[in-house]
Amino acid sequence: MSGGLLLAGVRRVGAERTAEEPVEVLLQDGRISAIGLALDAAGVERVELDGRYLAPGMWDGHVHMGQWSAVSRRLDLSGAGSAAEAAALVRARVDAGWDSSEILLGYGFRDALWADAPDVESLEVGETAVALVSGDVHTVWSNRALLRRAGLPDDAWWLNEQPAFDLNARLSATDATTLDRWVADAARAAAARGVTGIVDLEMGGAVEAWERRIGEGLRTLRVKAGVYPADLERVRARRLRSGDPILGADGLGADGLGTVGWFKLFTDGALNSRTAWCVDAYPDGDGGHGLPSYPDAELRAVAREALAAGLIPTIHAIGDRALTQALDTFAALGIPADAPLAPRIEHAQLLRPGDAPRFAALGVQASVQPEHAMDDRDVADHHWAGRTDRAYAYRALLDAGAQLVLGSDAPVAPLDPWVTLSAAVTRTRDAREPWHPEQALPLPDALRASWGGVDGLRVGGLADLAILDADPHAVAPEALRTLPVHATVVAGARVG
Template sequence: MSIKKSVLWTIALVVLVFSSCAKTEKEAATLLIHGGTIYTVDSVQTKVEAVATKDSKILFAGSLSEAEAYKTEQTKIIDLKGKTMTPGLIEGHGHFMGLGYNELNLDLMNTTSYQEIVDAVALAVEKAKPGEWITGRGWHQSKWTEMPEETVNGFQTHGLLSSVSPENPVFLRHASGHAAFANAKAMEIAGLQVMAKEGIDGLEVEGGEVMRDDLGQPTGIFNERAMSLIAKHIPETTPEKDAKAFELAVAACHRNGITGFHDAGIGQETISLFEKMKLEGKMGVRIYAMLTGWDKELLKKWYAQGPMVDKDNLFTIRSVKLNCDGALGSRGAWLLDEYTDRPGHFGHETLPMEFVKETALNGLKYGFQVCAHAIGDRANKEILDRYEAAFTEMPNETNDNRYRIEHAQHLHPDDIPRFAELGVIPAMQAVHMSSDRPWAIDRLGEKRIKEGAYMWQALLQSGIPIVNGTDVPVEPLNPIASFYASVSRKTLQGTPEGGYEPEQKMTREQALRSYTLDAAYGAFEEDIKGSITPGKLADFTIYDQDLMTVAENKILETEIAMTIFNGEVVYEKGE
C-alpha cells in the first residue's frame, strides 16, 4: 500500500472512531419519559410522545420510536401511565423565605374571622415563654365571613387580641404583606401608646399609616411603612431557623411542581444564605432574585460589580425590586381617584418617584432589570412615566432591558397599551383576581373594575407576554389555583357563573405559557428553560390529569404527581 493510501486510511479510521464515539455519547440518555400527554410549549412541535434527557439537559423530544434510539441499559425509564407532563412551572413572583417561614410561624391564610385569629394566638401563647414574640401572616379582613362589632376604617381593633396575649408581643402581617396587626404588648415595647398619649409626632410615618381610634390611640393596625415601627423591635432570626425555612420552601416548591422561582426582593443576608445553600448542594429550585430596592448600599455594591448570571443556572441576580405602593385590601394601593369605600383616601406612594426614575436610569447604565411593585392605577401610570423618561434619556441602552411591573393589578385604560409600546412586562398573579375580585369592586367601583382591573387578555392582545404566579405567601403557592383563575376568572368556589369580566380570560395555552416560557422570558431565561426543547434544562412537572383538556370545573382537582428537577425526580406523590 502506498504511503498516500496509508495516510488516507488512517484519517478515515480516526474519523470513523471519533464519529462513532460521538454518536454513542449522544445516544446515551440518562432518562426516558413516555406514556402520556406531553405539552412542550414549543411552537415547532406542541406535543410529543417522548422526551429523552442526558443528566441536566433535554436530549430529544419527539416520537417514542426515535426516543428509544437514545436508550441504553443505564437509562432510567418513566412511564407516565396516562398522566400529563409540561415544562417545569416557574413561580413568576413570590417571596421564597416568606414561603418557608409561613410554614414555621402562625399561618392565618384560612382564617375567616377575627375570633379565629384570637384563638390561634391564644394557642400559641400556651406554648410560648412570657416575653417571646408571636408572629404570623395571612389574615385578610375582606375575606372574613363576619366582622367584629368594633372597627376603625374597616379594620379590627387590638382589644380581643391583647386580652389573650398580655405577656407576649404579637405581630401578624396582613395576607398582602402591606399591613400588620399588633397587640398592646408589642405597641408598649415600641413606645407607641406613650407617644399617642403625649401627642408625640412619632406616629406619623411618610408612606404609611398608624390607624387610630377617636381618642387618638393606635388600634393595632399599621399600614405600609408604618409597620417598621413595630417590626424593628422583633428579634432577628437565627441561621438554623433560616436554613430550616429554606429547606421547607424547597420542599413546598417540589410538592407544587415549581422548578423555578422569581424571588421578589432580597437583601444581603438572604443572598448569603442562598449562596451557602447552593454551596451545600441544597439549591433545589432555580432562583431568579431581585435586589431589594430600598437598600441603597446594597444597590451601590451590585451596580459596581454588575449582574450575577449563574453558569449553573441555580441562583441568578440581575434585577432590582422597587415597592412603589401598597395593596388594595389594606387600601394602600395608590389611586388616581379616591377609594369608593373610603372617600378622600388615595392610598400611599411608598417610594418617591424620583428614586424610581434614578433606579430606572441606573438599571440601564449597569445592566439590571427593574421590577417595580404597582397595584393602583396611579402607581402604574407614574412608574410607566419614569420608565419612559429613562428610556428617552438613554436611548442607546434600551435594547431588550425587559423592565417589569409587578402586579399591574389596576390600570387606567390609557396605560394598557403602553406596556407593549415600552416593552414593559406585567408580572400578574391571576389568583389575586380570584381572591380579591369579590370585594375589590367595593374599593374601586364597577367602572374602574371593568375598564382596568386584571386586564390579562387586553395586555396579551397588545403584544406583551404576562408572567404568572401567586405572590406566595400572600396566596398559597398552588399553581393549579392560579391556572384555574387565569382561564375561568372565577373564585376558587367556582363563582360567578361565566366568571368576572370573562372577556379578559386567558386561553389554556396562554395560561400555561405564562407559567413556563413567558415566565422564563421575564427573567431572560427563555433560551435555557420554559419549554421542552432539546438543549434546555430537564425540568418537568407531571400532573395526574390533563389540565389542558379536563372540564373547567375539574381543573382544581388536578394534583402534582411528580416533579423532575435537573433531570432527577425530586418529588413523587405518595412517596
C-alpha cells in the same frame, strides 16, 4: 451517549395541545438532548412513565420565599370575618397553651370589608406579645406587649407600608440555619407541585441567601434572586448584574441554578390596606387616594441608578395611578430590548384606560398573580366600585400584546402554580360565579405565562420538567387547581 435520564412513554404537553402518541425524551448535561422513538441511550437511567404527560416546568414569577417558608408556623387568620373574630382566634391560641416568652405571630387577615375596626385593646392577652400580618403583607396589627418588646411607641399598634415591612422583617428574623431548613422544606413542597423555578423577591439579602443555600446543596429549583435598594451597595460592589450567576464556584456557569434577578421598587401599597395609589378616591374614610411611595423624579432617579449598575428594575404597582407612574418611569429609562432581563411591573391590578398597550410598546412584562383576584374580588367591588371591568385585567393586557408572567406573591397566595393557573383560566373558586370572566386567560396563554414564555418541550431546552398524572388540556377547568403532579425534574435530575 452516556449518563443522563431517559423518560420513556411520555405524552408531550404543549401550550396548544397534548401529543397523543408517547415518545422518549433524553436528558443529558441538564438539557433535553433528544426527543423521539427508541432512542439510542446506552448507559442512561431509563424511567418508564406509562403514558403520563410531560410538560415544561412551572415557574412562580413572584415569591417571598423566606416569608412563605415561615407562614406555616404562624396563626392562620385568613378565615376571620371581623376584627373580633381575629382577636378571638388569638385568645384561643393563647388559652390552648402559649409560651408568653415567645411572640405570637399571625398572618392572613383581610380587614377591608370588616364591619368593626381593629384596635389595640382587643389583642391584649396578658404578657403575650402579639403581631398580626395582613394577607397582603402591607399592614401589621400589634398589641401593647409587642410594642414594649419591640421598643415602639404606643401609637405604632397599626402600621402600614414601610414601617409594617420593617417590623415584619424584625419579627420574621431567624438564624440562617433555621431559615434555610424551612426554605428547603418549602422548596420540596413546591417541587411536588411541578415548580422548577421562582423569582424570589424577598425583602433584602436574597442574592446572598441563595448563594448560601445552593452552595450548601439545595438543588430543588432555579432561582432569580431580587435586589432591593438596601442591597444595592453590596451587590454593586461585587459587580453583579441582572442575569449573572450567583453561584459560580460549582461550575454550572450560565445555566446555574441561581442568578441575579430584578431590582425591586415600589410605587404604592395594596388594595386591602387602602394604600394602593388610585386616580379616584376610596369610598370610605377621608377620601384618600392611597399612598404613593416616591415622587416621579425620585422614582426615576433610583431606577436609573440601579440600571447604571446593570440591574433591571421591576416596579410594584397596584393602583391605576401607580401603574401609570411605573410605565412613565420605564418610558424615561429606555431599557434596550436586548437587556439580560425584560423590565417588569409587579401586580398591575388596576389599569387606567389606555395604559394596557404601553406594556408591549415599552417591552415591559406584566407579572401578575391571578389568585389575588379571587382573594380581592369583594374588596375590589367595594373600594373600586365601577372600575372592576379594568381590575386584574389579564385578557386586556394579553390582547394589547403584553407578555404575562404568572405568580403567587406567596405568602399572599399559595406557592402552587396550579392554583394560580386555575384562577387565571376560570376567574373563580369555591363554586362562586366567575368574576369578570371576560378577563379570563385562554389555557394556552396561561400555560405559556407559567412556563416562562415557551410553547412546549424542545431539543436543547433546559431539562426542567413537570411529569403530570393528567392532561391539563383534557381536565375540566375547575380541576386545574388540584391537577396531580407525578414528579419534577430540574437540570435533568428528579427533585420531587
